[in-house]
Amino acid sequence: MLSKNKIKLLTSLKQKKYRQQHGLFVAEGIKTIQELLNSNLVLQQLYTRITFNLDTSLETLITETDLKKISFLKTPNQALAVFKIPDSKPLPKTGLILVLDAVRDPGNLGTIIRLCDWFGIYNLVCSEQTVDCFNPKVIQATMGSITRVQIHYTDLNDYLSSTSLPVYGAFMDGNTVYQETLMKEGVLVMGNEANGISEAIEKLVTKRISIPRFGSIQETESLNVATATAILLSEFKRR
Amino acid sequence: MLSKNKIKLLTSLKQKKYRQQHGLFVAEGIKTIQELLNSNLVLQQLYTRITFNLDTSLETLITETDLKKISFLKTPNQALAVFKIPDSKPLPKTGLILVLDAVRDPGNLGTIIRLCDWFGIYNLVCSEQTVDCFNPKVIQATMGSITRVQIHYTDLNDYLSSTSLPVYGAFMDGNTVYQETLMKEGVLVMGNEANGISEAIEKLVTKRISIPRFGSIQETESLNVATATAILLSEFKRR
The missing domain is CATH 3.30.1330.30 (Ribosomal protein L30/S12)
Structure with missing residues (x-):
């Protein structure tokens, strides 16, 4: 007992x-x-x-x-x-890197970790406000993918200010991703469920991208952050 | 009171x-x-x-x-x-139609309804084994999108047997969607969370498609059905 x-x-x-x-x-x-x-x-x-x-x-x-x-x-x-909990690793400087600015829902983070694993994104950099990846609900949702993706928590302001890679950010009013030139190496920033990318981080984005809306009524507010991440990672990797 | x-x-x-x-x-x-x-x-x-x-x-x-x-x-x-609950409408015969074969999770169905709304897919046809779209958890997850997507419940065997549209189905071993010719009008079938598309329905699929896996370790089991739907609908609509 x-x-x-x-x-x-x-x-x-x-x-x-x-x-x-x-x-x-x-x-x-x-x-x-x-x-x-x-x-x-x-x-x-x-x-x-x-x-x-x-x-x-x-x-x-x-x-x-x-x-x-x-x-x-x-x-x-x-x-x-x-x-x-493993020791933290040095922040990534090369490759395609996914960055999360205050994603709060454990299910969303778990799904995004699975997506990174599927698309061969080996580094996920999260703001300190992002839900903890060792939260039990995140661990359940990742289905083991957490063992194959390196997850970092850091100050995004510092991280993005120091990178030499292009910084893509997902916005409602960005350029359509289907026509954008997407580099093999770069940083893709996804924002919070309710508020998107924060103002401070927005300033560090060099390319604003968007998934076009096709519905004619145009009332759908936005895609869920996990499904938007799925579509954008697919766009980066398919080319 | x-x-x-x-x-x-x-x-x-x-x-x-x-x-x-x-x-x-x-x-x-x-x-x-x-x-x-x-x-x-x-x-x-x-x-x-x-x-x-x-x-x-x-x-x-x-x-x-x-x-x-x-x-x-x-x-x-x-x-x-x-x-x-509104009266059921005639089954769709034209356009791009999404079909769900026994999707069970209310959150997944809700997310998929939002995706249909975003991508202008006006008809979602569900097997009788798919979770009910009037389940309160589905209604919460759709964020109002349910008012803009016509959802039908029917016997998929009958429906797919009678359609003249190409029937695409998502499989782990299908042809890569990035290289497949995707018609403007067609039916896309997504399967159950654990078991994928059922055997009976698999026989009615005319084009097997797949989202390629890029991770080098290749252990990720599969994408979540909602994220896979997001990527496939994006592929159908972007071209």
């Missing part, structure tokens, strides 16, 4: 503050955990209903009742693993 | 069975309700904290406590409206 203190520690990892304090994050479900185990991530402890045949010091078999107590899911899925 | 029976009726509309029985569905939030009021949909009754200045027989001012009782949201948003 898990001790009260252990349960308290594990459930605290739902909050960014405690993830940072302990340097740990949680992943759930056999498939996701398996993908994370096959990556460079370091397992701290696995709590599971069924054995993964790991080193016994790393694996704790637990009851359904205990799993329910520590799980963040409505329907716990056999196992919960605690991994160490 | 709302009667117990009224509350029971309203909350029952969370379930498809009761929506169909009563021919009614629920929309919440001032902005969404306003968009629906500005469309051809017929309001049955509005329950609200603040007046919309409608005909008094259509508007019921209610307390916060009553709103909480009838709302499907964690944080109720000022108003809840009940609209009549």
Whole structure:
């Protein structure tokens, strides 16, 4: 049986503050955990209903009742693993880089990480206001893609001021992406769900691009940030 | 104060069975309700904290406590409206038509309806196994786009067997969409989140298309159905 203190520690990892304090994050479900185990991530402890045949010091078999107590899911899925948050890496200077300016929804960030993985974007640079990629909902939504995309959190003002790459930004009133020259190396900035790219960051964008609207009634407000990212990454990569 | 029976009726509309029985569905939030009021949909009754200045027989001012009782949201948003489910329309025979084969997630369907609206796709044909578009979560996710896209539910086998348009289907192993000739008029079929397009429907597809994967590790399983739809609709419309 898990001790009260252990349960308290594990459930605290739902909050960014405690993830940072302990340097740990949680992943759930056999498939996701398996993908994370096959990556460079370091397992701290696995709590599971069924054995993964790991080193016994790393694996704790637990009851359904205990799993329910520590799980963040409505329907716990056999196992919960605690991994160490990896050290941060140097910011990328080359290649095609996706930048997120305050994307807040964990589902959107998870979907965007999967898109980066699909399109071979190896670096995702997020503003400090972007939802934490070790948030359990993000981890669930990435379906393991988080192991193949390097995610950085930094001050975007500093980062974009110092890059020598062209800085593309998605705006409602930008040039149509279908006719724009898109460089193989560059930075693509996507903005917040409600407010788009912030004013300070807008000043650092060198090419404003847009996905044209085809509906005749023209009332649709905007595309969801994840679907807009999908279309723009497809445009960058197909050429 | 709302009667117990009224509350029971309203909350029952969370379930498809009761929506169909009563021919009614629920929309919440001032902005969404306003968009629906500005469309051809017929309001049955509005329950609200603040007046919309409608005909008094259509508007019921209610307390916060009553709103909480009838709302499907964690944080109720000022108003809840009940609209009549519109009569079904004839199935589309021309234009670019999106077809969904058992898409189950309300968020995905909502996002796809917004995409149709953005890209000027006026007809969305769904299999009977696709989540109901009058599900409250779908209505919330469409952000009003549901008023501008005609959504049909039908037997896809019959529908696709009788169409004279080319039938494109999204598969993991299809021809790359970037090189495929895409007709202005046609049917694009997207499959279920976990299983893709079903075997029976696969036989009716005349052109198998795919979004190429660019990641070098090639482990990403697949794109989410909403992001894949975004990319494919963009490809159909940009040319």
